[in-house]
Amino acid sequence: MTSLHAVEPFPALGSTAALVLTDPGAEAEALEVLLDEIDQLDLACSRFRDDSELYRLNASSGRRPVQVSRLLLEAVQQALRAARLTDGRVDPTVGRALEVAGYDRDFAALAPDGPPVEFAVRPVPGWRCVAVDTAQSTIALPVGVHLDLGATAKALGADRAARRIAERTGVGVLVGLGGDIAVAGPAPDAGWPVRITEDHAAPLDGPGPVVAIRDGGLATSSTSVRRWRRGGRSVHHLIDPATSLPAEERWRLVSVAAASCLDANIASCAAIVMGEGAPGWLVRLGLPARLVPPGGAPVTVAGWPSEVPTCC
Amino acid sequence: MRRERVRDDGLLRLSTSTRLLAAGAFVSAGVFSVGVAKAFPGHSAAASPATSATPTTAAPATAAGDGGSATYQAPQTLTPPTAPPQPVYNPPVVSSGGS
Numbered sequence: 001m002t003s004l005h006a007v008e009p010f011p012a013l014g015s016t017a018a019l020v021l022t023d024p025g026a027e028a029e030a031l032e033v034l035l036d037e038i039d040q041l042d043l044a045c046s047r048f049r050d051d052s053e054l055y056r057l058n059a060s061s062g063r064r065p066v067q068v069s070r071l072l073l074e075a076v077q078q079a080l081r082a083a084r085l086t087d088g089r090v091d092p093t094v095g096r097a098l099e100v101a102g103y104d105r106d107f108a109a110l111a112p113d114g115p116p117v118e119f120a121v122r123p124v125p126g127w128r129c130v131a132v133d134t135a136q137s138t139i140a141l142p143v144g145v146h147l148d149l150g151a152t153a154k155a156l157g158a159d160r161a162a163r164r165i166a167e168r169t170g171v172g173v174l175v176g177l178g179g180d181i182a183v184a185g186p187a188p189d190a191g192w193p194v195r196i197t198e199d200h201a202a203p204l205d206g207p208g209p210v211v212a213i214r215d216g217g218l219a220t221s222s223t224s225v226r227r228w229r230r231g232g233r234s235v236h237h238l239i240d241p242a243t244s245l246p247a248e249e250r251w252r253l254v255s256v257a258a259a260s261c262l263d264a265n266i267a268s269c270a271a272i273v274m275g276e277g278a279p280g281w282l283v284r285l286g287l288p289a290r291l292v293p294p295g296g297a298p299v300t301v302a303g304w305p306s307e308v309p310t311c312c
Numbered sequence: 313m314r315r316e317r318v319r320d321d322g323l324l325r326l327s328t329s330t331r332l333l334a335a336g337a338f339v340s341a342g343v344f345s346v347g348v349a350k351a352f353p354g355h356s357a358a359a360s361p362a363t364s365a366t367p368t369t370a371a372p373a374t375a376a377g378d379g380g381s382a383t384y385q386a387p388q389t390l391t392p393p394t395a396p397p398q399p400v401y402n403p404p405v406v407s408s409g410g411s
Binding site for chain 2: 004006014015016018020085154174176178179180181190191192193194195196197198199200201202204205206208209210211212213214215216217218219220221222223224225226253255257258259260263266267285286287288302303304305
């Protein structure tokens with residue numbers, strides 16, 4: 001049986017990074033790659049750092065196309081792909097809507113409560129207005145359009161880091177960024193055991209089922225964490241692009257397994273926004289998933305193991 | 313003799329008029345066709361993205377948001393894992409949850 005070596009989780013990208021290896025001897029090399037990937041991702045995709053590329057891009061909306069790095073180009077292209085594959089349920093042009101809702105700085109610096117905000121119920125500008133020129137490596141945003149890559153960038157980073165570490169060290173690796181899990185290289189005999197929890201930072205011995213994955217990725221989206229209050233109203237960070245409001249909470253927790261962490265995270269975010277139709281959509285795509293309604297029992301689809309109640 | 317000449321002249325004028333009319337109609341039809349083609353450009357069924365009430369995995373041949381990218385390659389669907397997650401009783405090494 002393969003023994004697994006887990007590096008102590010550490011803060012990264014406004015959440016937590018996790019690294020697990022099938023060979024402890026690869027730790028130093030793997031950690032170097034992971035830290036490099038995190039640094040690059042933060043510098044390219046942070047909405048809050050005033051020295052990030054995304055910050056500069058958002059500040060340039062309505063002006064000339066902005067030259068961007070290959071990483072931001074890839075991150076934006078993947079965000080647009082997410083929008084296309086979900087009929088706009090996961091749309092990067094929710095940046096302004098998040099700002100209006102009060103999420104305009106790093107979450108740790110966000111006041112947990114504040115005065116009322118004026119929500120305007122209208123669709124976000126929409127992903128089709130983002131002009132990407134791959135050959136010139138430029139992106140142009142119409143005036144007033146701000147991108148948020150929160151639904152895709154961490155998962156993309158987890159995939160990239162896991163792949164790079166496996167290629168460089170040859171060992172099996174699991175990378176977790178804010179609860180978005182990517183695995184690469186030779187899997188342990190029994191797979192990678194992952195606990196499904198409300199909050200990815202919860203203790204490993206907390207509540208929630210444990211499942212094993214062997215390849216690709218697993219992601220969980222939740223409306224229970226990353227919440228704040230404005231004018232006495234509780235809001236969360238998963239914006240419905242059709243209304244610019246926090247998505248209705250038909251599901252409070254959705255976990256999805258896919259061939260990549262990115263695809264898993266796109267599907268889990270889309271399922272929260274989609275609401276009632278999500279289980280059927282996930283079945284049609286063949287994506288194993290677990291959906292938990294507020295105050296209800298989990299629903300599992302497309303091969304996700306069903307659960308037997310274990311306690312009262 | 314004179315009546316025959318008048319008749320021949322008349323037939324010649326009629327023939328010339330008919331030819332001119334036919335040529336004019338041909339040119340007019342061509343011009344009209346080009347105008348219509350430009351005003352109502354066609355599209356193939358394969359390249360048209362369908363709008364549906366539920367999300368689809370089909371990608372349009374050219375997506376506005378991609379800026380006409382010709383080199384970018386990505387899976388055109390959300391891809392399932394090779395095997396679904398399995399229940400396991402080993403202690404977990406990591407948590408997947410909201411962040």
